[in-house]
Amino acid sequence: MIGSGGPDNAAASGKVRGSALLPHPDLSLHYLPHAEIVWQSGRIREVRALLGPAPSGSLLWMPGLVDLHVHWPQSHVRGQFSGQLLPWLRESIWPAEAAFAEPQQADTAIASYLLASQRAGTCAGLVFGAPFAAASRRFRALAPPGWLEGPALMEVHALPDLLRPVPETLAELQSEPPGTLVAVSPRFAPNVTAAGLAFCAAVAAARGWPIQSHLAENQDEVQWVRALFGGARDYTDVYDQAGLLGPRTVLAHGIHLSDRELERLAATRTTIAHCPTSNLALGSGTMPIERLRQFGVPWTLATDVGAGPQLSQLDVVRACLAVHPPGAVTAAEALCRATAVPGAWLAQFEDRLTGLGTLAIGAPAHLVGVCNVVAGEAEAAVRELLAALPVDAEQAPLAVMAWGEAIAPANG
Numbered sequence: 001m002i003g004s005g006g007p008d009n010a011a012a013s014g015k016v017r018g019s020a021l022l023p024h025p026d027l028s029l030h031y032l033p034h035a036e037i038v039w040q041s042g043r044i045r046e047v048r049a050l051l052g053p054a055p056s057g058s059l060l061w062m063p064g065l066v067d068l069h070v071h072w073p074q075s076h077v078r079g080q081f082s083g084q085l086l087p088w089l090r091e092s093i094w095p096a097e098a099a100f101a102e103p104q105q106a107d108t109a110i111a112s113y114l115l116a117s118q119r120a121g122t123c124a125g126l127v128f129g130a131p132f133a134a135a136s137r138r139f140r141a142l143a144p145p146g147w148l149e150g151p152a153l154m155e156v157h158a159l160p161d162l163l164r165p166v167p168e169t170l171a172e173l174q175s176e177p178p179g180t181l182v183a184v185s186p187r188f189a190p191n192v193t194a195a196g197l198a199f200c201a202a203v204a205a206a207r208g209w210p211i212q213s214h215l216a217e218n219q220d221e222v223q224w225v226r227a228l229f230g231g232a233r234d235y236t237d238v239y240d241q242a243g244l245l246g247p248r249t250v251l252a253h254g255i256h257l258s259d260r261e262l263e264r265l266a267a268t269r270t271t272i273a274h275c276p277t278s279n280l281a282l283g284s285g286t287m288p289i290e291r292l293r294q295f296g297v298p299w300t301l302a303t304d305v306g307a308g309p310q311l312s313q314l315d316v317v318r319a320c321l322a323v324h325p326p327g328a329v330t331a332a333e334a335l336c337r338a339t340a341v342p343g344a345w346l347a348q349f350e351d352r353l354t355g356l357g358t359l360a361i362g363a364p365a366h367l368v369g370v371c372n373v374v375a376g377e378a379e380a381a382v383r384e385l386l387a388a389l390p391v392d393a394e395q396a397p398l399a400v401m402a403w404g405e406a407i408a409p410a411n412g
């Protein structure tokens with residue numbers, strides 16, 4: 001199924017009945033106890049409420065999940081290593097990523113990641129690649145529409161095999177055919193010079209490409225950035241001075257931030273990808289959800305595989321509710337931030353993604369069917385669903401459609 005099921009595939013038509021969760025980017029979530037969902041040529045055509053309860057044995061349907069922060073080169077080692085961020089990167093992750101200089105190895109890992117991710121219900125995403133332009137091209141060749149990827153740009157402070165001047169890598173990517181979308185992906189401030197970061201921003205602006213990086217995940221990382229960039233007020237200012245903040249930018253984590261930094265993120269409409277399963281695994285801390293709300297910083301939920309051990313965004317939704325105090329976030333909101341909110345962010349880059357992460361008419365027909373629950377309204381339906389999921393929610397989806405075509409589930 002990988003690479004097929006594009007938006008104009010006339011064969012990708014069908015309908016299902018069951019109950020349905022309908023998330024919206026405005027964080028509202030509607031629940032239909034009994035509904036029929038119809039799709040045609042890979043797009044949602046109709047969602048209508050039916051009378052009475054859904055028949056027993058029918059599934060609870062929701063739009064395909066969307067993950068705005070994940071590393072495909074770490075998918076095969078997810079959850080295998082522990083330790084704090086910087087030694088985890090140096091001792092385990094960077095050596096693992098070095099293998100993908102070899103295109104054959106990259107092909108195998110990319111195909112495996114995409115299939116596993118879709119089986120876990122994620123049908124679109126913003127993805128960090130290996131630090132090699134050739135591997136990034138392979139991702140674009142293998143991924144269906146809706147997946148944006150870029151090589152992790154690294155030019156200093158890592159294994160020599162991973163380092164290359166940012167302008168060289170970006171020049172290679174810019175030579176790809178017109179219309180190609182590449183995520184400009186400086187790995188994080190310590191791996192790129194100030195000039196390299198500014199070059200990233202200039203290329204992204206010229207090409208209309210998205211930007212992704214990491215921000216303030218770990219205290220040692222924050223100290224390192226302070227030592228490396230003496231001319232910046234703080235970590236966020238390193239990216240701000242380079243011109244990297246804005247509505248087309250996703251920065252993962254955003255845990256250790258001052259009020260001034262939150263103000264700048266809000267003013268520039270920069271999105272933070274909150275990755276609670278990853279933060280738990282590396283002991284990084286907890287994103288201050290109430291402070292992001294107070295300043296109005298946009299945020300979304302993401303897996304951050306491979307620091308995050310599981311590909312399922314349902315695991316992330318569940319962890320989000322577990323790590324924040326009761327009342328800090330509702331289950332309905334958390335589900336919207338794993339579907340409609342990241343979907344709307346990705347859709348700003350491609351018209352064919354309009355409605356991504358929702359079941360709106362004309363949206364990509366990405367559907368996830370999970371075990372049904374008995375509930376009177378949306379919040380209770382999500383909470384009951386999360387309680388019913390297995391410990392590893394990756395095994396939970398019973399049915400997944402991407403662009404209207406069935407993906408064989410992992411447990412099927």
Ligand SMILES: [Zn+2]
Nearest residue numbers: 071214252304
């Ligand atoms: Zn990450």
